[in-house]
Amino acid sequence: MKSTPSILGLLAILTILIVQSSCQSKEEIFRQQYVVEGMMQYEKHCENCHQKDGSGLKDLYPPLAKTDLWKRLNASQIACIIKNGQKDAILVNKKAFQNYMPGNSKLEALDVAELVTYLRDKWGNDPRIFSLDSARIALKNCP
Template identity: 30%
Template structure:
């Protein structure tokens, strides 16, 4: 007896639902662990709301317009020289966070891209690992 096409559809939908649930759960888990990384490494300058402080420490919204992996090298290597955001020039150097591990970076990026009203992607450790290697081989 041939199974009904509707049975296949139901099974596929259920599987897709499970996968999607796992993705969402993992993303939330990463974001909440990434918040701890943010609180420890970033919040002193960029503040709880990501808006920076005075004309000393820049807001993050500009950086978050890039793709998550584009920020890996910046975080690992820091930055010297000024950056202009919304017409304001910020001149203080950003320190290098080369001590962060790939999983901490992945969680931090997931947090950054899923906070302050954004609904961004889950940033995986494997993709961060590739990017980290690329940054370090430059």
């Protein structure tokens, strides 16, 4: 009889998890997956220069948080910068940043889609997913 409370507790936890997950649409779960994967991509490829909080690094690397970038650049432009880098100066909050940003040819379209989704969600106040198809099209048409 000692196992009955344990089984009932396990069933209660499983029921709660099922109810919680059923409250979210498939699309929202998918979007959240992109955000989490994008966060891992950011930590691996971007955080060193742009910092964990997106504040950038003094005059060397531009901030991503609290900037006008999200109003000036669309998701396709952001995808191209991530993949191909930024050679020219970029203006962020009326301040020019001259440092070269290398691209990352190892990133696949899915990596870029997840990263753009994360960046827009985190600092762009834009919770929309940047789909794999959109990323493929954007990367194919980069200047």
